[in-house]
Amino acid sequence: MARAGTRPTSRDVAQAAGVSQAAVSLVLGDKWRGRVSETTAERVREAARELGYRPNLAARNLRLGRTRTVLLVVPALTTEFFGGVYTGAARVAARHGFGVVLYPSPEGIGPARDPFASAQAALDGVIASSMAADALTAIRGDQLPLVMLDSDPRGSHGAVTVNLDIGDGARQVADHLLALGHRHFLHLAADVPSWTFEVRAQELATRVATVAGTTLRTVTAPISIEGALAATEAALTGPDGPRPTALVCDDDKLAAGAYKALRRLGLRVPDDISVTGVDDLGLATALDPELTTVRLDAETFGERGMAALLAVLEGRTPQEGDIPVELVVRGSTARARA
Amino acid sequence: MARAGTRPTSRDVAQAAGVSQAAVSLVLGDKWRGRVSETTAERVREAARELGYRPNLAARNLRLGRTRTVLLVVPALTTEFFGGVYTGAARVAARHGFGVVLYPSPEGIGPARDPFASAQAALDGVIASSMAADALTAIRGDQLPLVMLDSDPRGSHGAVTVNLDIGDGARQVADHLLALGHRHFLHLAADVPSWTFEVRAQELATRVATVAGTTLRTVTAPISIEGALAATEAALTGPDGPRPTALVCDDDKLAAGAYKALRRLGLRVPDDISVTGVDDLGLATALDPELTTVRLDAETFGERGMAALLAVLEGRTPQEGDIPVELVVRGSTARARA
């Protein structure tokens, strides 16, 4: 019998079933065919059920030297986007018998804590968003297999990268607005140091320059409704050149803030100014008018990230190629008025 | 020297520093005062740094019999609410040297997987939202210390519960609307089996009945913008009794869907109908007009949940009492028109 107060071990199960601990391990590990008789196996399973046995994962992990657990490092969960990434990653992981531990890099908790110390699980690998900047220093240097999300393929120290084709998204936005006759752009950029936002800015600028020969003005804001409101209001009340007819936002939340600024300024969307976002969160269709935005498939992102990490762990070559994105045209963009 | 390809162990560090493995454990475990000289301790630390030593957590957990890690079981991350709960829980946990593993119960991945099998970490305790219904069966029966969030204090099998005072929230909404002269209510309820929604419905109904002597109509919808849109539209186009002047939604997302339905029906908020929500997500202020809603302090919720679990783990008595909530009056509610 197990000592009172402690969890039963495989040895307790063995004693209850009248077999050795090794036999219990074989039966419960599903490796008993041809080694243990069916009747004995059933007796072991029965004893395990009876005692409420659950294997000690710390011991198993120590013995096996691997945990079938990976860490997913993401920014603070201020939107549902990385929830989708997690869902995709967890789905693929489950198919391969892996678990995913989610580590949202803490927001406003002083200096970044060490994700490995916090997620006190033993790990086989790491998937990290480049937006979780403050957690990255701890990850570099650790010799765990690493997959980076939304990260510059060059300059990733050879780590595998899985990216959304966000450059194409920016091009689609630019082309859509240019086709509608817009020539004066304001780019409301996220005040976050990440490759994904750099690419958006670059592609947007080059597309506008090469196709229309015009430039765009850029203002930055923290990714929050209030931040975007203030930045937009400031940009549009200042006396800098012609009033833009199109406002390109780095994500939907910024666009929501911009909507509020435009309402305050008495500008109507899309009659006076067109607005676009990126992400296609629930927020995009909650706005009035509904937001034209670049849909990012968060679940596929997570799936591809996890698949790449599994490939690395099993010595295979990860799938190449960026994940396509799609412009969803809704009511917030219209032909530019002469 | 460590075998190539494997991570260095404390024994490798010991060899490099010319001491025993026990000394390494003492030094790095900060228990060396009076047992090891300062110079030797420094030599050990230097060797550890040199080799990039990281303790094997599986081994440590096995040896200590505890992990200083708890599991936070929440519903799928479709809003930022439970991101806030995590932040609060993680903050308190960090102060006590604990880590938090977040387990969002998977959405639409067939039958619920076992959170313990998925989050393959060894755990000291569990905090679970009652909204993660499909994961709960696996948790019951496990003898880990358990704290329930938003769960019926009766009928929780003696598990500690930490709740928002959502009943008071419902009363505040009712009183606010009643004071504005509203008498005909539609309750847009979440189609999710959880104590928190049952309480809202009950408190709302009793308050309306006792104060105004009227009843309210209830329709349910899944917590999504489209679901709420459809349910609201159906409810308001049907021929059932007088048109409501106030629409009480179980959360902000439902309210966002309701806004869309009302726009389609040509009803203006708040002139034709007042609308309220619950949560105070970013969405609430993104809507036009901004939403009158019950603010839930997600971070405090997480903090209190974690504090309660720590109390249980340390044999103390958890703090009693619900967490207060606050009605935030914005532009979506106005005096009922005669």
Next chain:
DNA sequence: CAGAGGACGTTATACGTAACACTTCCTCCG
């Protein structure tokens, strides 16, 4: 100068599991 006791370590062990190597019994074939 005996010996008490502090400073500085080391040796040995256990945590619970998985798996290798081994034993015992039985059957069946040549």
Next chain:
DNA sequence: CGGAGGAAGTGTTACGTATAACGTCCTCTG
């Protein structure tokens, strides 16, 4: 009738860590 080979297990070990228990010296005191 001898032995090859399969079935049905068991004994033992190692994973890496933390800590209890145990040595040494060396100094200081009475």
